[in-house]
Amino acid sequence: MANSNKTLVIKVGGALLESADSLIAFFSELKKIREHQKVVVVHGGGALVQKLLTDLGLTSEKKDGLRITPTEHMPYVVGGLAGTANKQMLSSVLAVGDKAVGISLADGADLQCGVSDPDLGRVGQVESGSAGLIKTLLDSGYLPLVSSIGADSQGNLLNVNADQAAEAIAKILQGQLILLSDVDGILDGDKKVIPSMTKNLAEKLIADKIITDGMIVKVYTALDTATALNAPIGILNWRNPNLISQWLDSQSCGTTVQPSE
Numbered sequence: 001m002a003n004s005n006k007t008l009v010i011k012v013g014g015a016l017l018e019s020a021d022s023l024i025a026f027f028s029e030l031k032k033i034r035e036h037q038k039v040v041v042v043h044g045g046g047a048l049v050q051k052l053l054t055d056l057g058l059t060s061e062k063k064d065g066l067r068i069t070p071t072e073h074m075p076y077v078v079g080g081l082a083g084t085a086n087k088q089m090l091s092s093v094l095a096v097g098d099k100a101v102g103i104s105l106a107d108g109a110d111l112q113c114g115v116s117d118p119d120l121g122r123v124g125q126v127e128s129g130s131a132g133l134i135k136t137l138l139d140s141g142y143l144p145l146v147s148s149i150g151a152d153s154q155g156n157l158l159n160v161n162a163d164q165a166a167e168a169i170a171k172i173l174q175g176q177l178i179l180l181s182d183v184d185g186i187l188d189g190d191k192k193v194i195p196s197m198t199k200n201l202a203e204k205l206i207a208d209k210i211i212t213d214g215m216i217v218k219v220y221t222a223l224d225t226a227t228a229l230n231a232p233i234g235i236l237n238w239r240n241p242n243l244i245s246q247w248l249d250s251q252s253c254g255t256t257v258q259p260s261e
């Protein structure tokens with residue numbers, strides 16, 4: 001089994017939250033990995049937020065994979081991501097006998113976020129920061145579970161895409177990044193997994209509309225992080241958590257996103 005001094009940052013998509021069995025399998029696997037490597041989980045919850053807004057009779061749209069977030073939607077987005085999604089994960093960690101602390105990007109005032117594009121409303125991106133609180137939790141043996149709610153310097157809460165939140169944390173920690181999703185990797189036009197992804201290939205697949213929706217954000221996140229850390233990034237399916245160790249050992253599963261020159 002791979003043994004790295006680098007902290008493993010794992011991003012999980014919101015769809016995982018809909019399967020109690022998958023959550024248990026995922027956190028059982030992380031408990032094993034945590035015996036020899038520090039781990040941080042950054043989570044989404046887009047599906048949960050979408051359902052909550054729809055149930056409330058609110059219409060929510062996405063632009064280039066990012067949720068347009070009017071100020072009046074923020075209480076529900078914050079409640080869904082930093083509340084329900086975060087504590088559902090915490091509950092599964094407790095169920096497997098591990099110990100976690102659920103936080104958001106805003107906790108500890110370590111990460112400064114800003115509005116990324118005023119047309120998207122209260123959508124933010126991480127602009128700078130350190131990982132003081134996350135490091136404190138890791139050094140004390142806890143698994144940090146980070147939701148993608150951030151804040152600007154005035155304390156205004158912002159909705160950050162969870163892939164981009166994971167990218168920021170992986171860069172600040174100089175860690176390893178794995179993005180888990182509900183697909184086996186980036187798929188080609190025949191729905192086959194593409195084992196190795198480069199910037200040129202990604203740009204072609206996006207132009208050809210083979211990579212669309214949330215996968216556009218994910219592939220750019222992975223390409224930027226791979227280049228910044230000069231290390232490959234894994235995109236794997238959370239339905240098989242054993243793949244995490246397999247990828248760490250040999251990068252022989254899912255899609256491995258390569259750094260650019």
Ligand SMILES: Nc1ncnc2c1ncn2[C@@H]1O[C@H](COP(=O)(O)OP(=O)(O)O)[C@@H](O)[C@H]1O
Nearest residue numbers: 013014181182183185186187210211212214215
């Ligand atoms: N070429 C592609 N390969 C794989 N998935 C793709 C591709 N293009 C679009 N997608 C979509 O991207 C989704 C993953 O992105 P997203 O919904 O943001 O996931 P998550 O919530 O897991 O982060 C897949 O479920 C799939 O519907």
Ligand SMILES: CC(=O)N[C@@H](CCC(=O)OP(=O)(O)O)C(=O)O
Nearest residue numbers: 013014044045046066067161162
């Ligand atoms: C700005 C933006 O798009 N925020 C996302 C945050 C959650 C997320 O990214 O969830 P998944 O990883 O499950 O897609 C949203 O509101 O859906």
